Amino acid sequence: MQVDLETDGASVEGLPRFQQGLFHARRLRQAGISLTALAVTGWVLALFVALFAPVSIWPVVLINCSSALFVLVAGLQSAWWVADWRAQALEEPAVDAPVAETGRYARLVERISEQIGAPVLWLCGWSLLALISIVEFWNLTLPAAAVGQSASIGAALGLALAFGLLVFERRLAQQTPAQWPEASALAQLCRVAIGCLLVSSMCLLFAGAESVWPLRLAVLIGLLPALVALEFLLRGVLSLFSPRQPLLEPRLIAQSFVAGLLRWPPQPLLALQHELHNRFGIDLRQIWAFTYMRRAFLPVLLVVLAVGWALTGVHEVPLHGRGIYERFGKPVEVFGPGLHAGLPWPLGRVLNVENGVVHELATSVSETAAPESASAEGPAPLIANRLWDASHVNDKSQVIASSSGDKQSFQIVNMDVRFVYRIGLTDQAALAATYHSADVPSLIRSTASRILVHEFASRTLDELLGEQRTSLADEIGRTVQADLNALDSGVEILATVVEAIHPPAGAANAYHGVQAAQIGAQALIARERGAASEQTNQALLQASMARDQAQATAREVNAGAQAANLRFVAEQKAYATAGRAFVLEQYLGQLSQGLAHAKLLILDHRLGADSAPTIDLRSFTLPADPSTPRKAVQ
Incomplete structure (x- = not known):
């Protein structure tokens, strides 16, 4: 008080x-x-x-x-x-002494x-x-x-x-x-x-x-x-x-x-x-309602606890999931979507399993936070940047084969390989994924890493960037699926996507220079091969023309010789038959052929036997003009 x-x-x-x-x-x-x-x-x-x-x-x-x-x-x-x-x-109460005038702050604090x-x-x-x-x-x-x-x-x-x-x-x-x-x-x-x-x-x-x-x-x-x-x-x-x-x-x-x-x-x-x-x-304590509530509290609490414990045996399985029902720790049934009743906890429990949910898994492990979803109207997210001179979140370094002339070596590239998977739709796959795999993403990632090392060890960068890229992704997916089936993991690989393959970010500029030099060397080789092919074709053309000309000349000479031979044989036969008449005929023929265009005067007393030879000078023209004086020859 x-x-x-x-x-x-x-x-x-x-x-x-x-x-x-x-x-x-x-x-x-x-x-x-x-x-x-x-x-x-x-x-x-x-x-x-x-x-x-x-x-x-x-x-x-x-x-x-x-x-x-x-x-x-x-x-x-x-x-x-x-x-x-x-x-x-x-x-004893003290006598109030007069207080001196204080400042404004002191008066404010006192108030x-x-x-x-x-x-x-x-x-x-x-x-x-x-x-x-x-x-x-x-x-x-x-x-x-x-x-x-x-x-x-x-x-x-x-x-x-x-x-x-x-x-x-x-x-x-x-x-x-x-x-x-x-x-x-x-x-x-x-x-x-x-x-x-x-x-x-x-x-x-x-x-x-x-x-x-x-x-x-x-x-x-x-x-x-x-x-x-x-x-x-x-x-x-x-x-x-x-x-x-x-x-x-x-x-x-x-x-x-x-x-x-x-x-x-x-x-x-x-x-x-x-x-x-x-x-x-x-x-x-004198109020009857509170007294009754205190007495009935324990029985009501026990009944509520019993009903609540019994309700733990009612399980709800979502539409996108399945439930594995365990009775005394042993799996006995796979529940579909809906309400199911079983033994209360801990005598019976239901383990949730996915039902057809598709996931995408990158082979690289990133400790950073998950990237935020970019809006459709805004700029592209950073993960869409595929330039070689930048590092990406899901890139993983991989050793691949490399060739330098006749020597075999290796090189390091960054790649982003993703797997699209889901838990199998069968009950056996759901049981296998639940009890045979503690961490499904880690299992897929470790299996894929081992397969990637084996697959890329014998391939060069040109093969990876060429037409074999699609077939390579399919082959990797089939191999990973075979290993997961051998482990009885219950995982189904739906697709394998090779997002990007490029050199490391630090070596991008150097690799660009190497590629430019390689392309330039290949261009020079192709140019020299073209020039050599052109010269070879020109030489072949000239040789062919010379050979054809020689063959034509030889054929012409041969034909002339054959013609002369035939003429000689014919003349021999004619001489044998006609005798001197043939000789005279040949003589006259050669003479007329030789004098066909010559202006000659032929005097022969044998042309006319009864009359003396005469000369008609009207149609005769002298070879030289006598009236024109000749120039003195110095």
């Missing part, structure tokens, strides 16, 4: 809480200063650790423990204001302190600090990592501090409400800090490179001081609507309903029942 100094001013000296007010204030001040130093140290350490290791467990643990200590310090300071008021109530009160401001300040710290360091995606020997040292220090707070909490719990009314509320706040320290220490002890749950638990334990700080903020805001009475004994503002739940056995409604009974005189 609160004491009013106006009416009960003389009787407060006999109350134990007023008699020990000075002692309580001294103890609270010492404990508050010590815990404040520890909390500030942990808070500063958390900031420094977050600069160098932001994804480790240490910043979260230090911030949560420091926030719990800040909440406890807020409660201790709020209790100190009450104990200090009691200690001052026993002292705010009179209207709101310093206890409320300090309580809200500590609560805001704790709440903001927890929110800023909240991260449920911390990766597991090794913590080393420092985790054991930190856990030991946390347990030692928790033990010290436990001793302090036990001493507060032994105080009676008459001696110290605020001791019970402070003990509850101590349990909040003890719980955070214990859980954080356990998380440090069990943290490791393969354990994720200590990280999640270390983050989630920050909800406890955060809820208490949020409640303190709400209580501080609501206390502004209560009138300030300096002569009335103040009540502890830092009372937490959340901290009051940390008791055994848990009684969440006990505090509400006490408040209703003390403030309004309502006793919930």
Whole structure:
């Protein structure tokens, strides 16, 4: 019950809480200063650790423990204001001395302190600090990592501090409400800090490179001081609507309903029942409805749990999936889409399997996040860039064959090979994919990598970029499907797509130069071969013409010789037959042929036997003109 100094001013000296007010204030001040130093140290350490290791467990643990200590310090300071008021109530009132004129800032602070009160401001300040710290360091995606020997040292220090707070909490719990009314509320706040320290220490002890749950638990334990700080903020805001009475004994503002739940056995409604009974005189135990609800709660809860457990045997299989029903751990049936009933969990369960869902898998493994889908109207996504001088997400380096003259070597190229697959549509394929393969994409990727190494080891880049590219994809798909069938994986390869084959990005320019030089050399070789072929054809043409000319000349000479031979034979036969007549005939013929175009005068006395030869000079023309003088010959 609160004491009013106006009416009960003389009787407060006999109350134990007023008699020990000075002692309580001294103890609270010492404990508050010590815990404040520890909390500030942990808070500063958390900031420094977050600069160098932001994804480790240490910043979260230090911030949560420091926030719990800040909440406890807020409660201790709020209790100190009450104990200090009691200690001052026993002292003689001092005479108000005239106060000198102060500045505007001092008057503003004094006015705010009179209207709101310093206890409320300090309580809200500590609560805001704790709440903001927890929110800023909240991260449920911390990766597991090794913590080393420092985790054991930190856990030991946390347990030692928790033990010290436990001793302090036990001493507060032994105080009676008459001696110290605020001791019970402070003990509850101590349990909040003890719980955070214990859980954080356990998380440090069990943290490791393969354990994720200590990280999640270390983050989630920050909800406890955060809820208490949020409640303190709400209580501080609501206390502004209560009138300030300096002569009335103040009540502890830092009372937490959340901290009051940390008791055994848990009684969440006990505090509400006490408040209703003390403030309004309502006793919930006298209401028949609440009594009946308390008695029927356990049977109704058991019936609801039994019905809920029985309903775990009803399974819903989606349209795009199938379900493998296990009875006592043994698969007995493959369910299709729809509702199916079986034994409740854990006697029976259904494992979901895909039903005709098609997936695309790249042979390369990328640690980056999945690319976002590009809009149809916007620019093309980065994955569509197939330029050789750029690296791509799904590219994988592969060794292929290379030829340099008569020497065999190898070269490295980047390629993007994708497989389109699905789980087989038969029940046997669904069972095989579920029980024979722990990770279907990893199985396909490892099998495909082995097949690709074997297939590309004997092929050159020209073969990969030529007409064999389509047949190569089909051959790879058939080989991968054969290996998956041999493993009884239940996976069906629908298509194999060779998206891109190109040299590595760093060697793209050099490869362009090599290709240009190779193309130039091939062009020169083709040009020289053409010139040589042209000269060869020209020589063959000339030789053929010379041979034909020689054959024609030889044939002509041969024909002339044959004609002369035939004429000679004929003349021999004619001479043998005619004798000298033939000779004379030949003579005359040759003579007439020789003198056919000559202007001659023939004198022969044998032309006419009876008359003397005469000459007709009328038709005769002299060979030279006698009237024309001849030129002198020099």
